Amino acid sequence: METITENKIELNPDLWMIRHKDYLYAMARRKLPEDKVEDIVQDTFLAALNSASGFRGHSSERVWLTSILNHKIMDHYRMAYSKKGKVLHTAIRVSEYPTWHEWENPSNGLNHTDVTDYLSANELHMVLDSGIDQLGTREQQVLRMKIKGYSTEAICQTLDINKVNAWVALSRARKKMKSYLADNW
Structure with missing residues:
Protein backbone atom coordinates (compact mmCIF):
# COMPACT_ATOMS: atom_id res chain seq x y z
CA MET A 1 0.00 0.00 0.00
CA GLU A 2 1.06 3.51 -0.53
CA THR A 3 1.59 6.00 2.25
CA ILE A 4 -1.13 8.59 2.55
CA THR A 5 0.14 12.07 3.40
CA GLU A 6 -2.02 14.98 4.44
CA ASN A 7 -1.29 17.95 6.72
CA LYS A 8 2.24 16.71 7.43
CA ILE A 9 0.96 13.55 9.19
CA GLU A 10 1.54 10.32 7.33
CA LEU A 11 -0.78 7.35 7.51
CA ASN A 12 0.89 4.06 6.87
CA PRO A 13 -1.75 1.30 6.78
CA ASP A 14 0.91 -1.36 6.22
CA LEU A 15 2.21 -0.80 9.74
CA TRP A 16 -1.10 -0.43 11.61
CA MET A 17 -1.14 -4.06 12.75
CA ILE A 18 2.43 -3.85 14.00
CA ARG A 19 2.17 -0.44 15.66
CA HIS A 20 -1.39 -0.35 16.98
CA LYS A 21 -2.93 -3.83 17.16
CA ASP A 22 -1.96 -4.60 20.77
CA TYR A 23 -3.08 -1.18 21.97
CA LEU A 24 -6.45 -1.41 20.19
CA TYR A 25 -7.02 -4.94 21.48
CA ALA A 26 -6.33 -3.76 25.04
CA MET A 27 -8.75 -0.86 24.65
CA ALA A 28 -11.44 -3.12 23.17
CA ARG A 29 -11.04 -5.74 25.92
CA ARG A 30 -11.98 -3.09 28.49
CA LYS A 31 -15.29 -2.34 26.81
CA LEU A 32 -16.42 -5.48 24.97
CA PRO A 33 -17.13 -9.14 25.65
CA GLU A 34 -14.08 -11.23 24.79
CA ASP A 35 -15.77 -12.91 21.82
CA LYS A 36 -16.37 -9.53 20.13
CA VAL A 37 -12.92 -7.96 20.54
CA GLU A 38 -11.21 -9.38 17.46
CA ASP A 39 -14.15 -8.65 15.15
CA ILE A 40 -14.48 -5.05 16.32
CA VAL A 41 -10.73 -4.38 16.00
CA GLN A 42 -10.73 -5.83 12.48
CA ASP A 43 -13.78 -3.67 11.63
CA THR A 44 -11.81 -0.70 12.95
CA PHE A 45 -8.90 -1.34 10.60
CA LEU A 46 -11.26 -1.83 7.66
CA ALA A 47 -13.14 1.40 8.43
CA ALA A 48 -9.82 3.23 8.77
CA LEU A 49 -8.71 1.98 5.37
CA ASN A 50 -11.99 3.08 3.84
CA SER A 51 -11.81 6.55 5.38
CA ALA A 52 -8.05 7.15 5.17
CA SER A 53 -8.51 9.81 2.50
CA GLY A 54 -10.60 11.81 4.99
CA PHE A 55 -7.88 11.81 7.65
CA ARG A 56 -7.14 15.49 8.37
CA GLY A 57 -3.95 14.99 10.33
CA HIS A 58 -5.16 16.83 13.46
CA SER A 59 -4.15 13.87 15.61
CA SER A 60 -1.76 10.96 15.58
CA GLU A 61 -2.51 7.73 13.78
CA ARG A 62 -3.15 5.94 17.10
CA VAL A 63 -5.58 8.58 18.36
CA TRP A 64 -7.44 8.46 15.05
CA LEU A 65 -7.64 4.65 15.10
CA THR A 66 -8.77 4.70 18.74
CA SER A 67 -11.53 7.13 17.82
CA ILE A 68 -12.71 4.79 15.07
CA LEU A 69 -12.54 1.87 17.52
CA ASN A 70 -14.72 3.78 20.00
CA HIS A 71 -17.29 4.45 17.27
CA LYS A 72 -17.30 0.75 16.34
CA ILE A 73 -17.84 -0.17 20.01
CA MET A 74 -20.75 2.28 20.21
CA ASP A 75 -22.20 0.78 17.03
CA HIS A 76 -21.94 -2.69 18.58
CA TYR A 77 -23.87 -1.65 21.68
CA ARG A 78 -26.40 0.35 19.66
CA MET A 79 -27.17 -2.82 17.74
CA ALA A 80 -27.33 -4.85 20.94
CA TYR A 81 -29.92 -2.47 22.37
CA SER A 82 -31.88 -1.88 19.17
CA LYS A 83 -35.28 -3.46 18.68
CA LYS A 84 -33.71 -6.50 17.00
CA GLY A 85 -31.21 -6.79 19.84
Whole structure:
Protein backbone atom coordinates (compact mmCIF):
# COMPACT_ATOMS: atom_id res chain seq x y z
CA MET A 1 0.00 0.00 0.00
CA GLU A 2 1.06 3.51 -0.53
CA THR A 3 1.59 6.00 2.25
CA ILE A 4 -1.13 8.59 2.55
CA THR A 5 0.14 12.07 3.40
CA GLU A 6 -2.02 14.98 4.44
CA ASN A 7 -1.29 17.95 6.72
CA LYS A 8 2.24 16.71 7.43
CA ILE A 9 0.96 13.55 9.19
CA GLU A 10 1.54 10.32 7.33
CA LEU A 11 -0.78 7.35 7.51
CA ASN A 12 0.89 4.06 6.87
CA PRO A 13 -1.75 1.30 6.78
CA ASP A 14 0.91 -1.36 6.22
CA LEU A 15 2.21 -0.80 9.74
CA TRP A 16 -1.10 -0.43 11.61
CA MET A 17 -1.14 -4.06 12.75
CA ILE A 18 2.43 -3.85 14.00
CA ARG A 19 2.17 -0.44 15.66
CA HIS A 20 -1.39 -0.35 16.98
CA LYS A 21 -2.93 -3.83 17.16
CA ASP A 22 -1.96 -4.60 20.77
CA TYR A 23 -3.08 -1.18 21.97
CA LEU A 24 -6.45 -1.41 20.19
CA TYR A 25 -7.02 -4.94 21.48
CA ALA A 26 -6.33 -3.76 25.04
CA MET A 27 -8.75 -0.86 24.65
CA ALA A 28 -11.44 -3.12 23.17
CA ARG A 29 -11.04 -5.74 25.92
CA ARG A 30 -11.98 -3.09 28.49
CA LYS A 31 -15.29 -2.34 26.81
CA LEU A 32 -16.42 -5.48 24.97
CA PRO A 33 -17.13 -9.14 25.65
CA GLU A 34 -14.08 -11.23 24.79
CA ASP A 35 -15.77 -12.91 21.82
CA LYS A 36 -16.37 -9.53 20.13
CA VAL A 37 -12.92 -7.96 20.54
CA GLU A 38 -11.21 -9.38 17.46
CA ASP A 39 -14.15 -8.65 15.15
CA ILE A 40 -14.48 -5.05 16.32
CA VAL A 41 -10.73 -4.38 16.00
CA GLN A 42 -10.73 -5.83 12.48
CA ASP A 43 -13.78 -3.67 11.63
CA THR A 44 -11.81 -0.70 12.95
CA PHE A 45 -8.90 -1.34 10.60
CA LEU A 46 -11.26 -1.83 7.66
CA ALA A 47 -13.14 1.40 8.43
CA ALA A 48 -9.82 3.23 8.77
CA LEU A 49 -8.71 1.98 5.37
CA ASN A 50 -11.99 3.08 3.84
CA SER A 51 -11.81 6.55 5.38
CA ALA A 52 -8.05 7.15 5.17
CA SER A 53 -8.51 9.81 2.50
CA GLY A 54 -10.60 11.81 4.99
CA PHE A 55 -7.88 11.81 7.65
CA ARG A 56 -7.14 15.49 8.37
CA GLY A 57 -3.95 14.99 10.33
CA HIS A 58 -5.16 16.83 13.46
CA SER A 59 -4.15 13.87 15.61
CA SER A 60 -1.76 10.96 15.58
CA GLU A 61 -2.51 7.73 13.78
CA ARG A 62 -3.15 5.94 17.10
CA VAL A 63 -5.58 8.58 18.36
CA TRP A 64 -7.44 8.46 15.05
CA LEU A 65 -7.64 4.65 15.10
CA THR A 66 -8.77 4.70 18.74
CA SER A 67 -11.53 7.13 17.82
CA ILE A 68 -12.71 4.79 15.07
CA LEU A 69 -12.54 1.87 17.52
CA ASN A 70 -14.72 3.78 20.00
CA HIS A 71 -17.29 4.45 17.27
CA LYS A 72 -17.30 0.75 16.34
CA ILE A 73 -17.84 -0.17 20.01
CA MET A 74 -20.75 2.28 20.21
CA ASP A 75 -22.20 0.78 17.03
CA HIS A 76 -21.94 -2.69 18.58
CA TYR A 77 -23.87 -1.65 21.68
CA ARG A 78 -26.40 0.35 19.66
CA MET A 79 -27.17 -2.82 17.74
CA ALA A 80 -27.33 -4.85 20.94
CA TYR A 81 -29.92 -2.47 22.37
CA SER A 82 -31.88 -1.88 19.17
CA LYS A 83 -35.28 -3.46 18.68
CA LYS A 84 -33.71 -6.50 17.00
CA GLY A 85 -31.21 -6.79 19.84
CA LYS A 86 -33.98 -6.52 22.42
CA VAL A 87 -35.95 -9.23 20.64
CA LEU A 88 -32.91 -11.50 20.75
CA HIS A 89 -32.42 -10.73 24.44
CA THR A 90 -36.12 -11.42 25.04
CA ALA A 91 -35.98 -14.72 23.18
CA ILE A 92 -33.07 -15.87 25.33
CA ARG A 93 -34.82 -14.57 28.43
CA VAL A 94 -37.97 -16.51 27.55
CA SER A 95 -36.06 -19.76 27.37
CA GLU A 96 -33.99 -19.15 30.51
CA TYR A 97 -36.39 -18.05 33.20
CA PRO A 98 -39.18 -20.25 34.55
CA THR A 99 -41.36 -17.24 35.44
CA TRP A 100 -40.92 -15.35 32.17
CA HIS A 101 -44.67 -15.37 31.56
CA GLU A 102 -45.40 -13.53 34.80
CA TRP A 103 -44.92 -10.05 33.34
CA GLU A 104 -46.22 -8.33 36.45
CA ASN A 105 -43.64 -10.13 38.58
CA PRO A 106 -41.59 -7.43 40.39
CA SER A 107 -38.35 -9.23 39.53
CA ASN A 108 -38.90 -8.36 35.86
CA GLY A 109 -38.24 -4.71 36.65
CA LEU A 110 -39.28 -1.57 34.82
CA ASN A 111 -36.95 -2.05 31.88
CA HIS A 112 -38.87 -5.17 30.80
CA THR A 113 -42.34 -3.62 30.53
CA ASP A 114 -42.14 -3.66 26.75
CA VAL A 115 -41.31 -7.37 26.52
CA THR A 116 -44.87 -8.32 25.58
CA ASP A 117 -44.65 -6.05 22.52
CA TYR A 118 -41.66 -7.97 21.25
CA LEU A 119 -43.17 -11.37 22.01
CA SER A 120 -46.03 -10.60 19.67
CA ALA A 121 -43.64 -10.01 16.78
CA ASN A 122 -44.13 -12.55 14.02
CA GLU A 123 -40.42 -12.58 13.27
CA LEU A 124 -39.58 -13.68 16.80
CA HIS A 125 -42.12 -16.49 16.69
CA MET A 126 -40.77 -17.71 13.35
CA VAL A 127 -37.19 -17.76 14.65
CA LEU A 128 -38.16 -19.42 17.93
CA ASP A 129 -40.28 -22.04 16.16
CA SER A 130 -37.55 -22.86 13.67
CA GLY A 131 -35.05 -23.16 16.53
CA ILE A 132 -37.35 -25.35 18.59
CA ASP A 133 -37.82 -27.60 15.56
CA GLN A 134 -34.06 -28.27 15.65
CA LEU A 135 -34.27 -29.70 19.19
CA GLY A 136 -34.72 -33.33 20.15
CA THR A 137 -38.24 -34.56 20.87
CA ARG A 138 -37.94 -34.51 24.68
CA GLU A 139 -36.25 -31.09 24.64
CA GLN A 140 -39.02 -29.72 22.42
CA GLN A 141 -41.73 -31.05 24.71
CA VAL A 142 -40.15 -29.68 27.87
CA LEU A 143 -39.32 -26.27 26.39
CA ARG A 144 -42.76 -25.79 24.80
CA MET A 145 -44.45 -26.66 28.09
CA LYS A 146 -42.15 -24.31 30.02
CA ILE A 147 -42.88 -21.50 27.57
CA LYS A 148 -46.60 -22.10 28.06
CA GLY A 149 -46.06 -21.62 31.78
CA TYR A 150 -46.22 -25.18 33.08
CA SER A 151 -44.45 -25.83 36.37
CA THR A 152 -41.67 -28.39 36.56
CA GLU A 153 -43.98 -30.71 38.49
CA ALA A 154 -46.67 -30.47 35.81
CA ILE A 155 -44.11 -31.16 33.08
CA CYS A 156 -42.84 -34.21 34.98
CA GLN A 157 -46.34 -35.58 35.46
CA THR A 158 -47.41 -34.96 31.86
CA LEU A 159 -44.28 -36.43 30.29
CA ASP A 160 -43.82 -39.10 32.98
CA ILE A 161 -40.23 -38.09 33.77
CA ASN A 162 -38.45 -37.09 36.98
CA LYS A 163 -37.30 -33.56 37.85
CA VAL A 164 -33.67 -34.21 36.98
CA ASN A 165 -34.61 -35.38 33.48
CA ALA A 166 -36.82 -32.32 33.00
CA TRP A 167 -34.07 -29.96 34.17
CA VAL A 168 -31.48 -31.63 31.94
CA ALA A 169 -33.78 -31.49 28.91
CA LEU A 170 -34.60 -27.84 29.63
CA SER A 171 -30.93 -26.95 30.13
CA ARG A 172 -29.95 -28.61 26.86
CA ALA A 173 -32.82 -26.92 25.03
CA ARG A 174 -31.77 -23.52 26.38
CA LYS A 175 -28.15 -24.00 25.33
CA LYS A 176 -29.15 -25.16 21.86
CA MET A 177 -31.62 -22.27 21.48
CA LYS A 178 -28.95 -19.75 22.51
CA SER A 179 -26.59 -21.15 19.93
CA TYR A 180 -29.32 -21.30 17.26
CA LEU A 181 -30.37 -17.70 17.92
CA ALA A 182 -26.78 -16.49 17.86
CA ASP A 183 -26.21 -18.15 14.47
CA ASN A 184 -29.56 -17.41 12.82
CA TRP A 185 -30.89 -14.18 14.25
